Amino acid sequence: MTTKEKTINKVLLDKDLSLKTIAxxxxxxxxxxxxxxxxxxxEGLGNKNSDIDVYVFLEDEQNxxxxxxxRYGNCLGIEVIRVGEIExxxxxxxxxxxxxxxxxxxxxxxxxxxxEELKLLLRIYHGFFIDNNEVSKKLLYLLExxxxxxxxxxxxxxxxxxxxxxxxxxxxxxxxxxALDCARRALWECASLLNAINGKPNLKSxxxxxxYIDNKGFGNQELLERYINLQIYSTIxxxxxxxxxxxxxxxxxDMLNSTVFQ
Numbered sequence: 001m002t003t004k005e006k007t008i009n010k011v012l013l014d015k016d017l018s019l020k021t022i023a024x025x026x027x028x029x030x031x032x033x034x035x036x037x038x039x040x041x042x043e044g045l046g047n048k049n050s051d052i053d054v055y056v057f058l059e060d061e062q063n064x065x066x067x068x069x070x071r072y073g074n075c076l077g078i079e080v081i082r083v084g085e086i087e088x089x090x091x092x093x094x095x096x097x098x099x100x101x102x103x104x105x106x107x108x109x110x111x112x113x114x115x116e117e118l119k120l121l122l123r124i125y126h127g128f129f130i131d132n133n134e135v136s137k138k139l140l141y142l143l144e145x146x147x148x149x150x151x152x153x154x155x156x157x158x159x160x161x162x163x164x165x166x167x168x169x170x171x172x173x174x175x176x177x178x179a180l181d182c183a184r185r186a187l188w189e190c191a192s193l194l195n196a197i198n199g200k201p202n203l204k205s206x207x208x209x210x211x212y213i214d215n216k217g218f219g220n221q222e223l224l225e226r227y228i229n230l231q232i233y234s235t236i237x238x239x240x241x242x243x244x245x246x247x248x249x250x251x252x253x254d255m256l257n258s259t260v261f262q
Contacts, residue, residue, distance in 0.1 A: 004042060004127075004128045005128060007039075007041050007042055007128075008037055008039070008042070008128045010041075011039050011041055011046075011050075011052060012052070015052070015086055016084055016085070016086075017052070017083055017084065017086060019037075019130055021083050021084070022037070022054065022081075022083055022088065022130075023035060023130060025081040025082075025083055025088075026054070026056055026081065026090060027066065027079065027081075028056060028058070028063070028064055028065060028066060028076075028077070028079075028092050029056045029058075030058065030059070030063050032059045032133060032134065032135060033056050033057060033058055033059065033063075033135060034056070034057035034095065034129055034131070034133060034135035034136040034139060035054065035055075035056055035057075035129065035130040035131065036054070036055040036056075036057070036123070036124060036127045036128065036129050036130075036136070037052055037053070037054055037127060037128050037130065038052070038053045038054075038055065038123040038126065038127035038128070039051070039052050039053070040204075040207070042126045042127060042128065043126055043200075043202065043207075045202075045207055045210070045211075051088070051089070052086075052088055053088070053089055053091070053123070054081075054088050054089065054090040054091070055090075055091050055092075055093065055120070055123065055124070055127070056090060056091070056092045056093070057093050057094070057095045057098060057135050057136075057139060058076070058092065058093070058094050058095065058135075059095060059134070059135050060094070061076065061094035061096065061097075064076045064077065064092055064094070066079075069092070072116065073114060073116060073117055074093070074094075074097040074100075074101070074117070075091050075092065075093055075097075076092040076093060076094060076097075077091075077092050078090065078091050078092070079092075091120075093120070095135050095138060095139060098120070098121075098124070098139055098142075099138075099139075099142060101113065101117055101120070101121065102121065102142050102143065102146050102148060105118070105121075105146070105148060105151050105152075105155075106146055106147075106148075106151065109151065109154065110150075110151035110152065110153075110154035110155045110158075111154075111155070111158065113152075113155060115159075115203050118152055118155060118203055119203040119204065121143065121148055121152070122152070122201060122202065122203060124139055124140070124143060125140075125143050125148075125149075149196070149199075149201060152196065152201055152203075153193065153196040153197055153201065156189055156192050156193045156196055156201070156203075157193050157256075157259070159189045160186050160189035160190050160192075160193055160252070160256065161186075161256065163182045163183075163185040163186035163189060164182070164183075164186040164249070164252050164253075164256070166182045167179045167180075167181075167182030167183045167186055167245070167248075167249065167252075168249065170182060171242075171245060171246075171249075176241050176242060176245060179245050180236070180241065180244075180245055180248075183245055183248035183249060183252065184231065184248070186248075186252045187227065187230065187231045187248060187251065187252060187255070188205065188208055188209070188231070190251075190252055190255035190256060191208050191209060191211075191212040191227060191231075191255075192208045192212075193255075193256075193259060194212060194217070194218055194255065194258070194259065195208065195211045195212055195215070197259055198215065198218045200215065209231065209232065212224070212227070213227075213228065213232075220258060223251070223254060223255055223258060226247075226251045226254075227251065227255075230244065230247060230248050230251055231248075
């Protein structure tokens with residue numbers, strides 16, 4: 001039994017669930033579908049309130065019958081299933097849509113891709129497929145041969161620099177509140193970038209600071225302490241607002257510069 005399977009089985013046991021009962025509730029799944037379970041525990045994160053998310057990858061989009069489900073982007077539809085006392089979110093995708101997403105990421109060298117869609121790729125990478133069939137093997141092979149972690153890291157870098165540039169522009173015209181928002185977002189993305197460079201990419205915003213802090217800034221104590229003091233525990237008022245923003249800009253620059261030597 002793999003580490004992933006042990007983790008999934010433990011999480012399911014704690015919630016009084018089983019792989020079989022979940023599979024039986026999937027209204028649009030076919031015999032050849034790739035059914036993936038994801039929980040933050042698979043990345044060494046999670047807590048007692050962490051959900052289990054279910055993704056169904058269809059071999060052929062024509063197999064998807066219910067077009068009235070809630071959806072986003074290229075997702076075919078989202079349904080909520082009840083298994084015992086637990087409600088689970090289920091997303092349906094065609095395997096071709098995922099293949100296209102990976103292809104676009106490769107062809108643009110990480111320049112495009114919404115975070116929601118890129119998060120899907122990370123969940124496929126970290127998640128657990130119930131069955132080892134043609135769909136699941138194909139998706140995992142595409143990820144393993146695409147260098148997608150490096151491409152997602154580049155995408156995060158672009159996001160960090162974009163927020164930093166916007167923050168500077170807002171600061172220059174005296175829009176300090178907007179500059180502060182941009183600086184905070186840029187710092188978040190900088191931490192996410194360092195996480196990714198050090199092998200722990202995660203696009204779920206609530207985990208970014210935890211990963212960075214729990215890993216002690218990946219050895220750079222000085223940057224870590226500045227991040228904690230400015231992003232987590234800073235006290236900001238009208239009198240020190242511009243000073244704090246400038247300190248944030250300085251930290252953003254130093255965090256971005258530190259990635260050059262990674």
